[in-house]
Amino acid sequence: MDETQRRVDELRRRSSEVENHLIDELRAGKIGRREFIRRGAIAGTSIPLLGLVASACGVSREELERVDPPQTGAPQPGGTIRAGVLAPSGALDPLTVTDQGGLAVLGQSGEYLVWSDKELKPVPRLAESWESTEAGQVWRFKIRQGVSFHDGAPLTPEDVAATFNRLADPDAGSNALSVFGGVLSKGNAKAVDDTTVEFQLDAPNGNFPYLVSSDNYNAIVLPASYDGDWEKTFIGTGPWRLEQFRPGSGVSYVRNEDYWDPDRRTVADRNDFRFYSNEQAQVFGLQGNEVDVLLQFSVSGGKALLTDPDIRTIELQASAHRQIHLRNDVEPFKDKRVRQAMALLVNRRALVDGLLDTKSDFGNDSPFAPVFQSTADIAQREQDVRTAKELLAAAGKEDGFRVQLNTWNGFEMPDLAQLLQQDVRQAGITLDLTITDAGTYYGEATFGESPWLDSTMGITEYGHRGVPNVLLGAPLLSKGTWNGAHFKNERYDSLVADYVAAVDLDVQRARARQIQELLLDESPILFTYFYYYLTGTKNDVADVDVTAMGHIDLARTGRVA
Amino acid sequence: MSAAPAATAHALELDALEVAYRVRGQWRRVLRGVSLQIAEGESYGLVGESGCGKSTAAFAALRYLPRNGRVSSGGIRVAGEDLLAMSDADVRRLRATKVSMVYQNPTSALNPAIRIGEQVAEVFTIQGSSEDEAGDRAREMLEKVQISDPAGVMRRYPHQLSGGMNQRVIIAMALAKDPALLILDEPTTGLDATVESEVLDLVAAMRKEFSSSVLFISHSLEVIARMCDRVGVLYAGRVVEEGPVGEVFDNPRHPYAVGLLRCIPRGGARKDKGRLDTIPGFLPGLGAELAGCVFADRCGLVQDICREKEPDLLDVGNDHTSRCHFHEKAQSLPRVESPAPVKSEAADGDGTPILLTRNMRKTFHQDGHDVRAVEDLTLELGEGETLGLVGESGSGKTTLARLLLGLTEPDEGSIVELDGRQLAGKISKRDREQVRAVQIVFQNPDAALNRRFSIHRIIARALTMLVGTKGTAMESRLQDLAHSVRFDVRLIRQRPAQLSGGLKQRVAIARAFAGEPRVVVCDEPTSALDVSVQAAILNLLAELQAEKGTAYLFISHDLGVVRYLSDRIAVLYLGRLMELGDAETVFGPPQHPYTEALLSAVPQADGKPRPRIRLEGEIPSHADPPSGCVFHTRCPRYIGDICRDEEPELKEVEPGHHWRCHYSAEELRELQQTAPPQREESAP
């Protein structure tokens, strides 16, 4: 142990006070090992060292991921791995891809500066290391040497700069604009020398490495000369090279022989992605042995997989959830007591254990999912019909009311809507359901022309994110663009601003507690559960590496003998 | 195998044959103990009105009853073999060799999708001859039935040939197997008079050559008289009289036969000479329960014994039998209609035409060709007058009627006037007065009355629309109308489906007269009816005209009927007026050659032979009519080039008598009284 103790002391000498603070927290058991490594890495400390320090403090690595039935053998080299994903909704173009099928495909042949792994910690990939100066306003990334694109051209800082300037360019129509808006403007990424790229940010941002990591899935590094027709080449620096693209039905890759990282050179020879038009079809596909891996399935669609003996499920704790907004500026939800009553009527245990087969954490009516480390521990709100009725009576709604609930027919949302309908019936409240297709629900996605943003009560699907920043912003800030609840609260706005700016964990957690208590009191949006990210694989396939963001790394995947 | 056929075996023997049909779960008797024998080479006629079971007898002889029919009892022996005891294979062999049939509507009896040659050759291939051998024998057969271009016809399809030509094909098929028994089921009913006589001549000629016995079924006494040696009169599924043709027609010994013979307008009968007699009541429904004599309900001589005891088929001398207790008093059957002639108002009308047309023309545009249906027609119709309109089918009779009524719009320049006022070409543009003035009685009453309306509603609607009366005033007018057409008011609530053909036509007439019309167009009003009912309708039309002074435009292909009713007659050919004049002058010489040919085709009920004039070739198409006189290609009295080059004018050859021919009246009168027409050379 003394060896590790010596290493820890050495680390203390070199690390900034922020890093020391983390080590104290770790020792005090206030943060888990995983969070310690993650926060340390953000500050620029190398991962192996952090791993050592963490193990020195005696915290195991495995608590986040549960694999059942556990893996048996080690993967044998060669062969083909077949993966099934939901068909991408449009052309496969790094700039515009938004859906899961698309981003999984991007991650095969494309690579990021930083890889955000399943424990949300940033692993250096094309960027060997990075550091920030001026309190997070300027960030410099050291670009790995000896890396080449699939067409043989070497990777240069100019390629990296061009990639990010392209993403931040409003005219490029890229999906990444919503990430870089107000953070990085076009032209502020420059290659300062032949190994470094410097980013001049519009405002200090403690989490910038995340914004260039695989969490921002549009950010795969492309050659400076990229002209936009990605489907022809799938150009990238990744471990897999394009073999054949079958539009609408799938894509197949072969091993990139001169890949820069020897121990991530692919175990299998080929990897074949197959597109499925809907959940039921991909479930039949996996059970019918047409594919070996399903990138993701929902409990509602894939219940059959959970009980299938020759299929292994990998569960990842995640922050994906459903937001049930109650419009605060319209009857009957103007009075917060009515909103609290609604929150108290929901039977969350039935949702988590029944609807989601325990494959989910509980939601406590705030974006702070248990998976986020900055989440403060606050008493979990339970179903309490008696108090709910008292609140309703106090608010003059003792004999209930009638309200319309809008949502769209994706995953388990129609079931959730029907369960809510039954829960609130106990207090005489009647919910009229209007369930349409996604296009109709989101409409023009601007206030006044979108049931999502105009309906009195609506259920909206939110994907997983490494950090709660976005979830605290757009849906809840006074001028948030996704604020279906029309929640306007200055104190909340200022608390969020403080939280985002804070780099230190304690400061973030303190703000988080205040935010959580405020939201519990105001209850503008019900967060009932944060369901796990489920991946399904055949038993004879090993070492499939997935992240809750929807990435799948099949480099080390292979068939067990 | 049945017993070897006796040497002089009958071609067909029916022995007390009983046949029944199963309708909606109950068996209905159709043939009630019919017995008859047809000796070898003999031609036996079976005559009777619709529903009397004559076709059933024919099909029974072929064991081809419909699925819901069965032979309840009795025997059938064909060419000496017991048909009912035969196996299916034997029946097929019998049909392939011994028995054949000629059907009523020839075009639908031939398969539309197979060429004529193939269908005829099939008869030979069944008997084992090879493909091309069958082809040759088929061509020979077609030549035998006087088809001019057999090879051409063999390549054609049934819909490309005329009715007459198709019937010849069927006769060829029937005779190809040199049958022992040839059954003809109303072979000429659907054909024009001229075509009918040609087909009948053919059948007569073929009989001699093929020596087959014939069972000839028809509702027309004249046709039976001309074609058969012996005749059986069938009524409600029972043979009521049987004997040699001359005997039965000259000396009928059963009231039904007597009544039937009186109904037919023959031998120049005319309304102003004496009314036609009729048979009261209706034909019994299919399989009705009839006690005693089947004809008792409608018989003028009925007595109690008739209803109790079924009379047997009593022998009345020289092989003539009758199923009537009082067969000797049959011919003294009291008349139902008073014989008094119908005095017609026409005589004292002031002769001003109430309806006239001047150079009426109508061109149809089909698939790019211009078809001239009616050409330059000028006609007049006087007050209370009946103008008979005759001509072969396709001559434009019906088109002319539809033009007058406004159902079809004439070409520009055609003038139609009613009481001097111009009539609009389209009915929708005529005012209510003009609409009331011109009405029509259609041929088929089933199609002319809306089968979903009650009789009351049909007539009431006509009254409301044409006369504009409502409520009780309309009801009383309705009662009067019903009486005027002798329609029993108690049936006023029925629907057409429940009435007999005759009653339905009376309703149609009542509807036509609802608006006190000035002119009524009668488009073959009686040809869809049975003979006995026909007479009643003709009398009714005559009486109504006499009473109300309505003018008739009477269209019919039955010249006997036209002669009975018409005051004046117009003869149409290829849309042109060939002859126009008083009925009697047109019916006697001198006549236009076309009229002469038409009249010669009409068989006389008294069977007296009349010089037959055969019209060569088919009726030319309206699309490109022949040059000069349009009739010159078929005219038996063809003069020469003048007919081919110059179209004759419709000129007045005698006072009140016009025709369109180069001959003058004297020339034709002299010719027609002496030399029978023969053609030196056929037209180019």
Add this chain to the structure above:
Amino acid sequence: MAGFIGKRLVLSLITLLLLSIIVFVGSQVLPGDVGRNILGPFADQQAVDALNEQLGANESLISQYLDWIGGVLTLDMGDSLAFRRPVQEVLGDALVNSAKLALLAFIIVVPLSIAGGVYAALREGSTRDRLISLGGLSATAVPDFVWAVLLILVFSLVLGILPATATAPPESGFFTQVEYLILPAFCLVFVLFGYIARMARAGTIEALDADYTRTAVIKGLPQRTVVRRHVLRNSLLPTIAVIATQCGYLIGGLLVIETIFNYQGIGQSLFRAAQEKDFPLLQSGVMIVGIVYLVATLLADIAYSVLNPRVRLAQES
């Protein structure tokens, strides 16, 4: 004959034009725009507008429609906005898939249903007749997705002898592809059998009752010959027209089957195009289905007139 075809072609073109107008007007109703549908509801409005600009989805729909019509006349149906690939390519693959499934179903159901219809007609009124017509009619009315679910349950999951989805792995041989298409094809067979059999039965009964059949029987021909030479030629005519009307359903109407069996046919492409308001793809897809339907009905009418001399010769004279 040429005049007849010419007239029908002109009429079909008018129908196609009407079809495109109906679809054009209809698609105004769809919410959102292509950019929004591709980038999703959470994308920045600026990005959405930029993408729309790029894809040309911002132009007024009238000009988009005119561009599209202009393109069609020069056989270039433009690019699919969502897939950014020529429409022909996107629809080409889908059409080939749909055609394969339709052909397989066609080959199975047409002979089966005609034989069934004629067999039932020959035994009109018997229990077998009632069984076939009633069975066929009921099978026709049971929804295709119910058949799909039942067939997958039995043959794929319980017996495990047939795959549950319809798209064979890439480069698989002819027989593997057929094996994958058997289940969906049989869903179509159940749905179409009753419809065609009923028409074949009605046509045959009518021909059996016709005068010419009576003539043939009285000629002494055995029943088999009468049916083969005289009845079938006339009874199958109406059936041809019915088969043609089903082609539209076979190509464009199989969305449900394609969804359950995960088969990339025209139905799914149209469905996604409508949802994503991918205007050129939707319009062209509906056109293709329309053309297939109209060509099928035209071929049926031509076949009808060729087989039925009365109609054929009426045109020529």
Add this chain to the structure above:
Amino acid sequence: MSTASVDTGLPAPAAPAGDAERAAQRERFALLRSSKTFLVGAGILGIFVICAIFGEALAPDDPYATNPLNDLAAPSSDHWFGTDRVGRDVFSRVIVGARDILVVAPAATLLGTVIGTALGLITGYYRGAVDDVVSRVIDAFLAIPVVILGILAITALGPSNLTVIIVIGVVFAPVIARTVRAAVLQEREMEYVAAAQLRNEKAPYVMFAEILPNVMGPVMVEFTVRLGYAVFTVATLSFLGFGIQPPAPDWGVQVYEHYGLISGGYWWPVLFPALAIGILVIAVNMIADGIAKAFER
């Protein structure tokens, strides 16, 4: 207006023909009562109608009551058909589910028949320009896949039972119009139509008062055939998530929600609603077949 004496020429009618019509009517119903297929079909439909009317009373549990903790329980004594994915009793939902389909399908078919018959009458009667134009529009509608037409309409009018009725009605109208047009073209040639024109009757009267009653035969046959298809289409639209809205216990929705689970061995939430659709449709066809047979002869 006195006429020749009436009584002489007038025969007493043998049997008042009036009751022949009633006799034929009685015979037809007797035939109907005796046909097995009709009775079995009517019996099944009767059961479904009772379920539709007294649904909640008959169902052992409340079809809407959810119990996620007891979801996908296999058929047992307290849940004959087991429970669905949110723990509702499948047996109760199948019973109450009859109501939506038995309301929407007939209503849609009626709407389609009314529009279709009107269109058929107009195109059949007028022929010429009107017929050509309207027939082309009908062809265009027939060429559009039903589902695409459904999506466009339901997105525009919003998902509700009424929308489904309108969509199916509009989709059926062209097909029925085509059949009615064929019948009207034949009927139009009959002389009673010319007779009506000769009374200066206006076109609408001729079409709807004179011709329509005579084409009711084909219209009725088309209605019964279409009714079977309506059930098909309602279920398909529900299956695609466009038809009848959850939580309504519609069979099509139930199959849609659960068909993905059959591979996990949960067959009961799919099988029973699917069988219910099949049995109802077969029953409707048996009735149609019985009626057609009885009124045929």
